[in-house]
Amino acid sequence: MTTAYPPEIQRIIDRVAPGWPEELEVRPGWYPLLARLDERLAAIAPNYVLQQCKSKFGALSFYAEPSDEPWSYDEDFNEAIRTAEWESVETCEECGAAAARQYVFNLWVSTLCAEHAAVISPAVDESSL
Ligand SMILES: [Zn+2]
Secondary structure, three states: OOOOOOHHHHHHHOOEOOOOOOOOEOOHHHHHHHHHHHHHHHHHOOOOEEEEEEEEOOEEEEEEEOOOOOOOOOHHHHHHHHHHHHHHOOOOOOOOOOOOEEEEEOOEEEEEOHHHHHHHOOOOEEOOO
16 A cells, blocks of 8 residues: 655655655644654754554554664654654544644544544544543
8 A cells, every 4th residue: 555645744755764664653633743853853953764654542653763873862853753653642633733732542542633533433432442
C-alpha cells in the first residue's frame, strides 16, 4: 500500500533514521499538529532525526533526536515534543478538532471528537483516561 502524504508530512518522513519504517502511524487529524512540531524542531535542531511517530493509547508518541550523534540532547527540543504530545490528547485523530477525548474500540484507544466517535461506533465505550 502506498500512501501519498502532504508535503509538510513528507518532510517529516524524510527525517526517518535508517532502519526505521518510513511512515507515520497517525491519522490525518494530527497532521497539522505534526507539521507545527516539525517546524519547531527544525528551528531548534535543523538536522534532527526521527525514529518513530505513532499513536499510542490515543496520544502522539514522537521519538526523535536533535541529531544523529550519540548522546545528543536538547531541553527545548524535548519540550517541543512533549507539548505536541499533550496537545494530541485533545485533538481528534480524524479531523483535528480540539476538545477530543479518548475512546476505546476493540482494545485500541482512539482520540476523537464526539462526531467521529459516533461515526466509528454508535455504541461507544468512553474511557476516563
Ligand atoms: Zn473529528
